[in-house]
Amino acid sequence: MNPHDLADFAITNTPEGVSLLEFKYMEDKTDYFSTRNKVIIGSGKDDSKGFGIRVLLNGAWGFSATDKLTKESVSETIKRAVKLAKAASLCNPHVTLTEEPIVVDTVENPIKIDPFHVELEEKLEHFVTAEEAARVDPAIQFTNSVYVAAQDYMVFYNSSGTKIDQRITWNGGYVTMTASGNGDTQTRKFKDDMFSTRGWESMKEFDLVGQIPEKAKELVKLLEAPQMKPGRADIILNPSQLGIQLHESCGHPTELDRALGYEAAYAGTSFLKPNLLKENFMYGNEKVTIHADATIPGAIGTFYYDHEGVKAKKLELVKEGVFNDYLSSRETALKIGRKDSGGTMRSNGYDKIPLIRMTNIVLQPDKTGYSLDEMIAETKDGYYFNTNRSWSIDDIRLNFQFGCEVGYRIEKGEITGLVKNPTYTGITNEFWNSVSAVGRPDEMEVLGTPFCGKGEPGQTMYTGHGGPPTRFSNVQVGLLE
Amino acid sequence: MTELTHINELLAKELEKSNLDGFEILTSFRKDALTRYANNVIHQQVESGSTFTNLRGYKGKKLGTVSASISENNISKVVQNLVETIKVSPEIPFFKGLAKEQKYQNFKPIGENYTAENAAEIVSEIVNIGTDLDPRAKLFGKVERIKLDYALLTSNGLEGSHSIRLNDLKILSIIEEGEKRGFGREVAANKTTAKPDVETLTQSAVQISKDTLEAKSVDVGEYPVVLAPQAGAELLSYTLFQLSASPYHQKYSPFSDRLGEQVLSSNFVLYDSPLNPESLMATPFDAEGVPTKNQNIFENGVPKSVFYSILSASEFLGDPSLASGLMGLPYSDYSFGGSGPSNISMKTGDSSREEMISETKRGLYVQTFWYTNIVNGPKGVITGLTRDGLYLIEDGEIKHAVKNLRFTDSLLKFFKSVDLISNTQTALLDEFGNAGNIPFYKLENLRFVSKSKH
Ligand SMILES: [Zn+2]
Numbered sequence: 007m008n009p010h011d012l013a014d015f016a017i018t019n020t021p022e023g024v025s026l027l028e029f030k031y032m033e034d035k036t037d038y039f040s041t042r043n044k045v046i047i048g049s050g051k052d053d054s055k056g057f058g059i060r061v062l063l064n065g066a067w068g069f070s071a072t073d074k075l076t077k078e079s080v081s082e083t084i085k086r087a088v089k090l091a092k093a094a095s096l097c098n099p100h101v102t103l104t105e106e107p108i109v110v111d112t113v114e115n116p117i118k119i120d121p122f123h124v125e126l127e128e129k130l131e132h133f134v135t136a137e138e139a140a141r142v143d144p145a146i147q148f149t150n151s152v153y154v155a156a157q158d159y160m161v162f163y164n165s166s167g168t169k170i171d172q173r174i175t176w177n178g179g180y181v182t183m184t185a186s187g188n189g190d191t192q193t194r195k196f197k198d199d200m201f202s203t204r205g206w207e208s209m210k211e212f213d214l215v216g217q218i219p220e221k222a223k224e225l226v227k228l229l230e231a232p233q234m235k236p237g238r239a240d241i242i243l244n245p246s247q248l249g250i251q252l253h254e255s256c257g258h259p260t261e262l263d264r265a266l267g268y269e270a271a272y273a274g275t276s277f278l279k280p281n282l283l284k285e286n287f288m289y290g291n292e293k294v295t296i297h298a299d300a301t302i303p304g305a306i307g308t309f310y311y312d313h314e315g316v317k318a319k320k321l322e323l324v325k326e327g328v329f330n331d332y333l334s335s336r337e338t339a340l341k342i343g344r345k346d347s348g349g350t351m352r353s354n355g356y357d358k359i360p361l362i363r364m365t366n367i368v369l370q371p372d373k374t375g376y377s378l379d380e381m382i383a384e385t386k387d388g389y390y391f392n393t394n395r396s397w398s399i400d401d402i403r404l405n406f407q408f409g410c411e412v413g414y415r416i417e418k419g420e421i422t423g424l425v426k427n428p429t430y431t432g433i434t435n436e437f438w439n440s441v442s443a444v445g446r447p448d449e450m451e452v453l454g455t456p457f458c459g460k461g462e463p464g465q466t467m468y469t470g471h472g473g474p475p476t477r478f479s480n481v482q483v484g485l486l487e
Numbered sequence: 488m489t490e491l492t493h494i495n496e497l498l499a500k501e502l503e504k505s506n507l508d509g510f511e512i513l514t515s516f517r518k519d520a521l522t523r524y525a526n527n528v529i530h531q532q533v534e535s536g537s538t539f540t541n542l543r544g545y546k547g548k549k550l551g552t553v554s555a556s557i558s559e560n561n562i563s564k565v566v567q568n569l570v571e572t573i574k575v576s577p578e579i580p581f582f583k584g585l586a587k588e589q590k591y592q593n594f595k596p597i598g599e600n601y602t603a604e605n606a607a608e609i610v611s612e613i614v615n616i617g618t619d620l621d622p623r624a625k626l627f628g629k630v631e632r633i634k635l636d637y638a639l640l641t642s643n644g645l646e647g648s649h650s651i652r653l654n655d656l657k658i659l660s661i662i663e664e665g666e667k668r669g670f671g672r673e674v675a676a677n678k679t680t681a682k683p684d685v686e687t688l689t690q691s692a693v694q695i696s697k698d699t700l701e702a703k704s705v706d707v708g709e710y711p712v713v714l715a716p717q718a719g720a721e722l723l724s725y726t727l728f729q730l731s732a733s734p735y736h737q738k739y740s741p742f743s744d745r746l747g748e749q750v751l752s753s754n755f756v757l758y759d760s761p762l763n764p765e766s767l768m769a770t771p772f773d774a775e776g777v778p779t780k781n782q783n784i785f786e787n788g789v790p791k792s793v794f795y796s797i798l799s800a801s802e803f804l805g806d807p808s809l810a811s812g813l814m815g816l817p818y819s820d821y822s823f824g825g826s827g828p829s830n831i832s833m834k835t836g837d838s839s840r841e842e843m844i845s846e847t848k849r850g851l852y853v854q855t856f857w858y859t860n861i862v863n864g865p866k867g868v869i870t871g872l873t874r875d876g877l878y879l880i881e882d883g884e885i886k887h888a889v890k891n892l893r894f895t896d897s898l899l900k901f902f903k904s905v906d907l908i909s910n911t912q913t914a915l916l917d918e919f920g921n922a923g924n925i926p927f928y929k930l931e932n933l934r935f936v937s938k939s940k941h
Binding site: 042045046047048049050051052053054055056058066067068069070071072073074086089090091093094096097098099100101125126127130147148184186190191193266267268269270271272274275277357358359395396397398399400401402404405407409427429431433462463464482485 | 519521522523524525526527528529530531532533534535536537538539550551552553554555556558565568572575576577579580581603604606607608610611614625627628629631657658659661668670672733737738739743798799802819857858859860861862863864865868870871872874875891893895920936937938939940941
């Protein structure tokens with residue numbers, strides 16, 4: 007049955023006493039493959055479809071989902087959701103929601119080349135030729151590649167009158183090279199975090215084959231490079247490492263559900279307690295302005311409407327260093343005095359409830375700031391770090407430690423060599439208060455990951471992050487020996 | 488279950504018409520039900536029921552995989568999708584077919600799930616007990632009910648069906664006073680609807696949160712550590728990852744080329760028991776139709792096996808029959824379908840939590856580790872943080888709670904000195920949903936490198 011008809015049927019049959027009923031049909035498809043040494047070692051197609059119904063009854067939520075697409079099944083699912091909400095009333099959360107505009111819209115992100123219509127052969131060719139080009143030295147014994155294309159089609163109706171039909175397509179992929187020698191093994195991903203809500207054109211436009219040999223040569227040199235020495239130094243992060251730093255130390259702690267304790271027993275809480283909003287807490291110094299922007303064309307965390315039917319927004323999480331806003335939802339926004347939801351609720355499938363998810367977390371560039379070269383030229387004793395390898399942060403998102411694939415030693419304003427196994431560690435707000443230079447708009451990149459995990463039952467989501475090259479001063483680097 | 492075998496038969500009938508050389512069907516019905524509570528109220532009450540099929544088929548050396556929502560209405564569409572996938576797939580030179588005829592050691596699955604009402608009652612009890620103990624306490628956690636029925640059918644004549652039922656309980660108590668926050672956690676997983684010992688678990692969680700509210704900072708450095716089962720499980724999970732075929736063969740594992748060598752402590756014994764019906768994720772066959780077996784993964788500190796799927800066994804060993812039978816069943820969206828043990832146990836010793844503490848001059852007691860990650864694969868260096876319960880032990884006694892610390896250390900070092908192991912095991916699910924029976928154990932030293940603020 008047509009999902010719009012099922013949706014109509016569900017809304018018409020909203021039971022007495024239910025203050026909000028949401029019907030969400032989702033049809034998700036994924037095409038993927040992976041290779042090792044130019045040979046395909048895994049490929050497939052995933053397709054799932056069904057609907058979920060969420061009800062708010064006497065202030066308690068109930069959610070039930072099924073893959074049976076009939077009117078009878080809609081009635082059954084409403085009944086089960088109501089039953090669950092009634093059971094929840096034993097410890098009633100007394101939920102209230104923001105008032106939101108009623109929306110009737112059909113939207114789809116623009117793509118030039120539909121990745122689902124590109125032959126597997128062409129996609130494989132793209133990566134296999136890059137793997138071939140990466141074989142610059144016998145020390146490189148393994149090359150792997152991964153490619154994913156996905157599409158979420160959603161029909162969302164609620165009992166207030168909102169009717170949304172939204173299709174979001176995204177894709178991305180990369181090559182990993184592994185080199186062994188000199189008693190060591192090192193790896194390098196390229197190009198890392200390259201996922202976008204664009205079509206196959208995003209992959210074609212990027213000269214992977216042309217750029218990979220240089221990264222491969224560097225990887226081989228890394229085997230002979232010195233181990234990074236522990237100490238304190240200035241560090242410059244490239245956009246992808248800056249992205250993961252933002253993701254872990256700004257994106258997750260500004261999720262309001264986390265700050266309010268909804269994720270406490272699993273992902274944890276947040277050092278950004280709601281009272282800090284009123285207190286003008288200095289998250290970073292005045293150079294730090296961070297947006298959560300769901301409207302950046304082509305970025306991986308971009309959409310039109312969230313899964314509560316709220317229009318995508320640009321939120322100013324940190325404004326010139328001051329903690330300014332959270333990622334929020336209809337339920338949580340009221341608790342920090344917002345009148346409207348931040349529009350960040352997304353779910354990864356018909357059978358999951360929406361959760362507050364990052365959109366695109368972006369450090370705003372400095373128009374009159376530094377180029378990367380200028381930043382390096384001004385650094386006396388430091389490092390330039392590229393590409394995340396290891397990430398870890400505590401349950402309130404303060405103590406972090408990151409490892410990168412490659413570090414460039416900077417001495418007296420010049421890159422003087424490579425260091426292997428670079429790591430750095432710090433405390434979130436101290437770190438963001440140590441920013442000494444933010445790069446210019448022309449060197450910024452918004453990248454992202456489709457693998458951000460959250461919630462119970464677990465959900466993964468495609469989220470964006472990035473910014474320009476950025477320098478931090480006096481950071482603890484290296485592992486103590 | 489009859490519905491699943493019926494769908495498998497319809498799929499098989501359709502597949503037989505398609506002129507493939509072979510196929511494998513795994514159809515499952517999964518019901519995820521979860522009651523989640525925070526700040527003493529139930530904020531999430533969800534359930535879903537869905538039928539999926541995972542199909543693989545091949546023609547010559549061309550292999551295709553599709554997984555899809557399935558019902559009687561889309562059988563031919565899903566099969567057609569598979570056939571088209573195979574057509575456009577390149578040949579896999581090392582491919583030598585899927586699971587061959589084998590016998591499964593079938594057993595009757597055991598397990599039963601709580602109802603949503605049971606779950607709400609358990610939450611209500613936790614909240615009442617917790618707030619009675621300390622009115623400042625706020626309780627958080629979940630009561631999850633996992634139900635997975637699955638049926639297998641292959642062109643090589645393999646046929647089987649089984650089911651998994653389990654309940655997972657988590658209790659976190661938070662006490663807040665001004666700027667200070669105390670956190671305490673307990674977990675328990677089981678297969679029956681026998682009521683968990685909510686009272687003892689809640690008492691412990693609340694007590695830990697009272698203690699950690701007053702946590703003091705200690706210096707970083709090396710400490711002997713006594714690990715509660717949740718903490719111990721985390722270190723074991725990250726050790727086991729490194730026996731996956733890819734890192735092992737790509738020389739990115741600390742165990743690469745060291746199979747059969749004694750690399751860890753001689754009392755370090757890990758075994759997988761999928762054929763023990765009591766195991767939380769017990770199953771007679773894996774997601775590829777390979778029979779499971781009870782086996783030692785580490786024997787007296789010696790890694791005994793690498794985890795191979797049919798494909799990776801073909802690729803790296805040239806023999807698909809050497810697949811380990813460890814391919815993950817689709818019990819959760821969150822499992823990425825890798826090959827690895829999901830019913831792991833650490834062999835017990837003859838000690839106890841109390842004895843481990845009393846024999847420690849100065850050390851730390853860790854309730855839970857969090858956000859562990861690999862820092863340097865070949866060297867076995869991993870990092871992670873403590874959470875929801877960390878204590879200083881001095882002169883054989885717990886002295887006081889400690890603010891959370893980060894460890895960064897090589898498992899080749901810290902698992903070389905497993906001092907003591909308790910004579911009891913706790914059943915739990917790890918962060919990735921794999922089941923474990925984990926004792927308390929003590930490591931001679933673990934290196935802590937930095938502090939957090941709470
Ligand atoms: Zn994330």
